[in-house]
Amino acid sequence: MSDNIQRVTVLSKTTWTPNLFSFTVTRPESFKFTAGQFVRLGVNPSKLKYYQNKSDEVADKALDEDIFRAYSIVSSPFDEVLEFFSIVIEDGAFTSQLQHLQVGDELLLNTMPFGFLTLARYQKPLPKDLWLLATGTGLAPFLSMLQDLQTWEDYEHIVLAYSARSKDELAYIETIERLQEDFGTLVDNPAKLIFVPIVTREKIEGALSERLPQLLLNGKLQQQAGIALDIDSAHVMLCGNPEMVEDTKETLKSMGMVMNRRGEGNIAVENYW
Ligand SMILES: Cc1cc2nc3c(=O)[nH]c(=O)nc-3n(C[C@H](O)[C@H](O)[C@H](O)COP(=O)(O)OP(=O)(O)OC[C@H]3O[C@@H](n4cnc5c(N)ncnc54)[C@H](O)[C@@H]3O)c2cc1C
Ligand SMILES: NC(=O)c1ccc[n+]([C@@H]2O[C@H](COP(=O)([O-])OP(=O)(O)OC[C@H]3O[C@@H](n4cnc5c(N)ncnc54)[C@H](OP(=O)(O)O)[C@@H]3O)[C@@H](O)[C@H]2O)c1
Structure with a gap:
């Protein structure tokens, strides 16, 4: 061995x-x-x-x-x-x-x-907001980052958008709610983590239902999060299904964002297969 x-x-x-x-x-x-x-x-x-x-x-x-x-x-x-x-x-x-x-x-x-899907890859000065966009088990690395106080201290808003086919496949909901409460209290801002659940193959109250690129283009994701998403204000991380990563990356680029290279740029990605 x-x-x-x-x-x-x-x-x-x-x-x-x-x-x-x-x-x-x-x-x-x-x-x-x-x-x-x-x-x-x-x-x-x-x-x-x-x-x-x-x-x-x-x-x-x-x-x-x-x-x-x-x-x-x-x-x-x-x-x-x-x-x-x-x-x-x-x-x-x-x-x-x-x-x-x-x-x-x-x-x-x-x-x-x-892996380089870490917040250390971004050089300072950091923008205001961090957007974490996941499909399926691609949620995993974001849960780790959200248990690190530094993440909460570094950004004004953190948006976690998590897409699954059905409601029962949205795992870790209670953990996310607990993180909102516990770390929100620690940084004196219970509204800092904005959670946007997305369920694509069932209609669920309180969840968006389209795929991430569509939600970015039609503005429903930004509207649900309650904040704007633009090149100067955001870091965006994508993780999970490679087709989602590709389609979302291209959508973000069409909005003016750029891939993160040597610490500069908005977008960082991890493909799971
Ligand atoms: C950097 C990285 C991190 C990863 N982290 C995780 C993780 O935290 N959890 C996890 O479950 N997997 C993760 N994976 C995927 C994992 O490595 C395996 O592919 C997965 O466990 C399936 O293995 P398998 O041999 O059963 O099927 P494989 O032969 O590896 O995959 C067969 C097919 O299954 C589908 N598939 C594979 N993984 C997933 C997935 N996670 N969600 C949906 N469909 C999938 C794809 O269509 C793939 O072609 C990660 C992959 C990479 C590259
Ligand atoms: N989930 C199940 O019920 C199920 C059952 C049996 C086996 N499996 C196996 O599990 C794998 C899929 O697992 P999964 O459901 O976790 O992963 P997934 O197919 O990647 O779906 C997870 C989420 O990602 C979305 N998505 C997929 N492609 C996208 C794209 N190009 N852009 C934006 N969003 C996209 C899906 O939306 P859409 O719904 O619009 O695709 C869904 O909301 C398959 O390989 C299958 O063999 C799954």
Whole structure:
């Protein structure tokens, strides 16, 4: 096993829907990361408890090989445990196995953190507002950033727009509400984090229903947030579905925004596949 790879133990698991779950694992003491970064997680299906409790015939079919995938860290850099938010892809090599995780199972963690979807990439002076636009599990890095007090101190408004197909796939709603309350109180501004839920395949009261690029172009996202979005006032981060990232990036560019390079510019992105 490479020097960077450590064994971690599953401490808890939360199932949101048949296709979405979260879990926490032990955090190796030496492992440091910045909010917004991702790691590579590994699973060896044959070592999962799920298979150990199956008949020999089923258990023998479980692959005895380490499979790794990139995962954004949900928890804050200050937490004692590491949290992750995962999709389940029925025929996906990794998640078709990971979905069977149970408390006490072991995973592999490559302790080299990666990624530039971090607020440190933006040079000062910072604009007033931070816009965090996510689809699906692309919410993960933003939850980590929102648990870092520095994020709350650096911007006047933080808009979190989170798009899912259906209402039940909008995970972490209570966490977001708690962050609004707890960090809002700490910075003496309960209205600082503006949450805009988007549900695209159901009509839900209180949620927008179009895709992010359309919502930017027709102004409904800015209207719902209650603030303007322009080149001088905002940093915009995009994370999740690569088609959303591409379409939204182009839309933002048509509004005059530019990609962040060497610390300057508005837009920073992370594609999940
Ligand atoms: C930088 C980075 C960070 C990532 N962070 C996360 C994360 O925090 N949580 C997470 O669930 N995944 C994340 N992913 C995706 C993850 O690495 C795997 O692709 C995912 O776990 C599926 O693995 P798989 O082997 O089951 O399917 P794969 O063979 O990897 O993917 C099969 C197909 O499933 C779809 N797909 C893959 N991932 C997702 C997803 N997250 N949401 C919706 N559809 C998807 C795509 O259509 C993809 O082509 C991240 C990817 C990258 C590059
Ligand atoms: N979600 C499910 O019910 C479900 C069920 C079984 C399997 N899966 C698997 O999970 C994967 C999808 O997971 P997911 O629902 O989390 O991800 P997703 O398809 O990326 O959808 C998440 C959100 O992103 C939006 N979106 C997609 N493309 C966009 C674009 N170009 N611009 C703006 N917004 C865009 C979606 O809107 P739209 O609704 O308009 O696309 C939805 O609101 C699929 O590969 C599928 O195999 C999902």
